[in-house]
Amino acid sequence: MSTDLSDVATDTTFPPPSLVRARLPRQATLIVGVLALALAVLGGPLLTGASWYSVPFVAGLLLVVLLPLWSLQVEGRRAAVDRLVTLLVTYAVTLALVPLVWVLAYTVIQGLPAINWAFLTKDQTTTLDPVTFKQMPGAGVLHAIVGTLLITLGATIISVPIGLLTAIYLVEYGAKSRMARIITVLVDVMTGIPSIVAGLFAVALFTQFGSVGTRIGFMGSVALSLLMIPTVVRSGEEMMRLVPADLREASYALGVPKWRTILKVVVPTAFGGILTGVMLAVSRVIGETAPLLVAVGTVDYMNTNLFSGRMQTLPVFIVSKYKQGADLLELAWGAALILVILVMVLNLTARIIGKIFAPKTGR
Amino acid sequence: MNLTTTEPAEVSDTLSGGSQRGDRVFHGLAFAAGASIMVALAGVFIFLAIRGAAGFSAATGLYQPYTSFVPYAAGLLFGTALVAVLAMIIAVPFAVGVALFLTHYAPRPLSTVIAYLIDLLAAVPSVVFGLWGLKALGPALLPIQRWLNEHLGFIPFFAGEVSATGRTVFLAAIVLAIMVLPITTAICREVFGQTPRLHEEAALALGATRWEMIRYAVLPHSRSGIIAGTMLGLGRALGETMAVLLVLNASGPKITWHLLTSDNPATIASNIAQNFQGENIDLQVVLLATGLVLFVFTFLVNFAARWVVIRSERKFQ
Amino acid sequence: MAKSIDVSDLNIYYGDFLAVEGVNMTVKARSVTAFIGPSGCGKSTFLRSLNRMHEVIPGARVEGKVVVDGQSLYDPSVDPVAVRRQIGMVFQRPNPFPTMSIYDNVLAGKRLNAKKVKKSEADALVEKSLRGANLWSEVKDRLDKPGMGLSGGQQQRLCIARAIAVEPEVLLMDEPCSALDPISTSAIEDLIHELKSDYTIVIVTHNMQQAARVSDDTGFFNLKATGEPGHLVEFNPTKKMFTAPDNDATEAYISGRFG
Structure with missing residues (x-):
């Protein structure tokens, strides 16, 4: 228990400060997220010429490292772990949805050019062209x-x-x-x-x-x-x-x-x-x-x-x-x-x- | 609604016993349908056994690169299990994460939408997953495979010469993981959602954070559900054919731990699909025999999964 | 370490639905305060708002102030997790963690807060908490058995031991005896009497005799009409409440002429 009381806020308006704990600002995730994105863009495509595809991965990685670290400094171990898990769970969902979107989009992009009237109304029987006599x-x-x-x-x-x-x-x-x-x-x-x-x-x-x-x-x-x-x-x-x-x-x-x-x-x-x-x-x-x-x-x-x-x-x-x-x-x-x-x-x-x-x- | 339209004549009929016969016939029909499921399952086993019997001891040339059925089937079973187990190792953490998100993190409307999208993933035909894995995901993962080989090559799994096409066990496992994600997620979601509120609140009232609540109340309650979901997913992954056939550059039955090379073990299912269309009837018989092995193997895995579920249901009653 | 609670103009919502309206009261430190009232009048909801358990339900929120020893619980800088650790709760039905032993159940809250608890320290805490919950003599030989194996009354006392093991200042009890037989109930009531010297206790009960037996102050909650929010009708020392209540509705309820 003493470990928890040690990192309480120093806000003096509350004389017994046990319930108030230093917490990250409400938009902490957003702030760190934007920061991580900026770093990823700067350190990636802009400065080192890395591929733009790397940006979401680098930014995600930075976020999942930086936010819990910040939280650990300010809020303590338990809150940091909680934030880490929340991020991981959200990542799992995001990553799980990527294949769905990717598969569907890829199929549409690859398949659309093939689709025309003949595609939908003919079969694969080989025919002889009446003019050129080619198969x-x-x-x-x-x-x-x-x-x-x-x-x-x-x-x-x-x-x-x-x-x-x-x-x-x-x-x-x-x-x-x-x-x-x-x-x-x-x-x-x-x-x-x-x-x-x-x-x-x-x-x-x-x-x-x-x-x-x-x-x-x-x-x-x-x-x-x-x-x-x-x-x-x-x-x-x-x-x-x-x-x-x-x-x-x-x-x-x-x-x-x-x-x-x-x-x-x-x-x-x-x-x-x-x-x-x-x-x-x-x-x-x-x-x-x-x-x-x-x-x-x-x-x-x-x-x-x-x-x-x-x-x-x-x-x-x-x-x-x-x-x-x-x-x-x-x-x-x-x-x-x-x-x-x-x-x-x-x-x-x-x-x-x-x-x-x-x-x-x-x- | 239909009740009011029932003619009085019909009702009086029941007294004369006329409808009793109708009831007996209908009961019989329903029973027969149920029994037909037993017959069908037994039929799968029996017909595969009859037609495939000769496949257990066919001409030695049919078991290449081996000379008899046991090592041949063992090699295929190894490939099947390797790909499927790897797929589950990848899929389960995701499934648990997604299921937790759906039950304990996302607000209700968002959770409904995402649950639907994940289910939609199960509707994508496996052949489409295969083509996509081959043409889109494979090339995209190639740098990762190279990186693993370069930096972690000292681990036997990542050793060897990296396949130039990326059509490796590694890729097949990832594609399979995506394909089994919905079923494992669905089962995890169900058991997570059934965690007694009482236990969740007990943890929260002690001052647990959300994650601590999950660790104290949700996960212990759901352990057997996660196991069952994993095994059902494993059953699905063991039997998956087309995606593996398209994605994996397999060179027949073999035993190798290298995940990134172009020399990969075939799975039972992909081996059947690969060779069944040919005109070699004798080979088809051998393939039927391996099909029987696959059937028995998945049957056991699924049965074990159900057993875990039933046992845990009893425990919580 | 026990603390008093000041509630002023508290409104409690489920989404847009106002469940409890305009509650003002002061719960004294080191005393037992009971809430009585008909079903659905919001007394449990109000109790849950005292340790921010209310907001666990999606869409639930609170307006107004709850001040514990000068600290406003709903101040944005306050961490609900810290609140719940200092204001413990015992639920209607006993809810020990089913996969944990009796020993681990008692330590559950402590383990959240400290990464490692020394074995000797843990043993001492378990014994102290179980003694505090009048359960020690009954379970001391089977601490490693699952908590679910105990009787209902023992389970509930185990939950109380679990709650006091984290050394809270306030103990909230939501109809703690409603699932128990009379003998277990009287064991819990005796325990409440003993705990009073160290903790501020707030208890919701359906049983007016129980309120009369255990509490120092009593609050009567009621609905103005069906569909209207619940509110606090009267809050007085229990003696006065059960002999000469200020409000006619209270008297009607207590004497059974309710309705």
């Missing part, structure tokens, strides 16, 4: 967009009924049974299945019953549904648990059987939340690459039949164009941009729907 490489990714949408749709059609029925079982029927507990754990474990293992599973399953080289779009749907189901179960479960018990009881009291109560009362009440969950699940799998790479393969032309022949998808298209060489990288980035837009739109729509429906289910 023209395909210009578009329509086949990949269609493939991605079809395969994801297939996965959704498999996952949603299974996922929601499982959620219904867990919430309405299984309650606290042994079976329900086992399923809950398995769903958790399923969340952790590596996506490539899901793809291998589809391959193993279909080649067991088909020919060895089988690669069809539906295999991709099966692989993706394995990744989607746990997310759908989780959100469905969560949302249905939010439906108040008295709503159910009101329905039972009217003589409505349980299964109709579930379909007509519980599911509609939780609908917004369930929809959000499904869309988030879709946005999670729509960008999956590895399972499609092994289970669906890649082609250059449009194939709209999920049950016959290989299909192209955006993620796999990106990888294959990257592998084919540097001059095709622009196509890869264009496809990446479309994929990112697709994912972000789904994600945002899901959140907005969730926001709109949230107050209703919350009550």
Whole structure:
């Protein structure tokens, strides 16, 4: 205790000065921050000709050293540690947000030049130029967009009924049974299945019953549904648990059987939340690459039949164009941009729907 | 709302037992869906085992640079674990920091926005992370890799000749760290937020600063949650494929501690994605077998994580 | 070392909501002051404003003055952390740190302030604090066991020991017995009597008999109407309060004709 009393303020207006401690001015962080920035600019680009990129790092470093040191001098060790941690935590957040902004901005910058009408309406089939008789490489990714949408749709059609029925079982029927507990754990474990293992599973399953080289779009749907189901179960479960018990009881009291109560009362009440969950699940799998790479393969032309022949998808298209060489990288980035837009739109729509429906289910 | 529209005829039906059958059918359907999840998980194991069985003892030429399955899989597992563990070493401090910021430092509106942005990071497709890591982050980190090699080269991790492209284990670990950050952050955030107010106030009332309060009340309460979040992130990192495939310049299964050279160990997942598209069916069988190894390994890690969570839930009940 | 507290024109807010309005009072040093009143009248809120715990809740703020021995607690130069160290607090529900042993719980506050505490010094402090909280004889053989293993009443006394281990001048108690059985309650009440000689004690209680038993002065808080801020209706020596209160509302509340 004596150590704390030793660095109290010398302000004499308060006779027993124990509560008042010398503290840094309110804007101490700002002051040191500006100072650090000035030093970084002066000592970096201006005087030594270092890169401007170094400025935020040097300034950040100076701030995180100088402010706690100042605090240590004036406020004591404890306050200095507190300030140091506050700075570190803030840095962690700032640094964590850098990749997000960087990835998105980089994708837009690299991908935008590739996007034009032909890119969105043609596939990659090589054509013969009627005038010069040269082989023209395909210009578009329509086949990949269609493939991605079809395969994801297939996965959704498999996952949603299974996922929601499982959620219904867990919430309405299984309650606290042994079976329900086992399923809950398995769903958790399923969340952790590596996506490539899901793809291998589809391959193993279909080649067991088909020919060895089988690669069809539906295999991709099966692989993706394995990744989607746990997310759908989780959100469905969560949302249905939010439906108040008295709503159910009101329905039972009217003589409505349980299964109709579930379909007509519980599911509609939780609908917004369930929809959000499904869309988030879709946005999670729509960008999956590895399972499609092994289970669906890649082609250059449009194939709209999920049950016959290989299909192209955006993620796999990106990888294959990257592998084919540097001059095709622009196509890869264009496809990446479309994929990112697709994912972000789904994600945002899901959140907005969730926001709109949230107050209703919350009550 | 639907209640009022239920026709009286329906209601009287229930007395005759007509709807009981409906209930039984629906119950059966729901149960079947739940059971199908068990079947699916068992199916993953069984089909991988059936199709991959031959891969455990295939022709020796398929296990290059080794000659049998065990060292081959061990080499791949080493690469997988090395990259994933490094990723977690980088990601966990950030995840804890971000989660603390969200629960104990930021005002509510800011916290909501940042939580959303961090979640958005999880939505970016891994192939995009891969391309970005390759083309943008890799070159940007190259000077750092050189610096580490120059000044800390005496540490085995940073020894060797620095890769000219920057496509190293170091880079792969950083990209993976970014990718697992959201899931680990989400779990840390949840447990930090559940710290009893009572304990936080107990610390504050003793005259603790914010950090001291966190150290006394929040962190002890959240220890198992942080462990669980770390292991779930680890599970994700172990199985990540595309980002590693694109970012890492891998030269097959191998065991090396050098993080900055151009001679890097492949991971199970990236090795599968790299070689599965070829026409070599025998090699595909071997890859299926390694897939089974990956599945079992991640299964164990995830299971351990859940076990930690369940055990700690019991403790606090 | 005990100190008196002067409160003048204190308004307490949660965001824009005025929770407690215009409180004036003087809490005497080395005495027990009790606050009584119906639920939600702001007595706990007021108590928390006396050691700046109120502002821990986002958006909460205070207008007016709280002066402890000539120092204004809400002066910008005052460090809330220092305030809380000198004005200790005991909460409604016992809240020992769950991961710490009994020994470490008592030392928790001390360890914040000194980097290293000598073993002999620490032992002495633990014993002194636990004796001060009438807990020593019950726990002296299991100091290394977790604090959560104690009974509710023992836990609460452990929290009191933890609070007095940092040698505060004032001890605030927010309904310290509301989660305890009658025997534990009487143990705490006895303890309050003993602590009075060294500390200024302010206690919020729901139990009027308790206020009558332990306190020297009593303040009655009430709401003017639902939705209106709480305010201090009457502040008088406990004897007077329970025999001849100045205010009709106080009498109505005390005699159970409240409402």
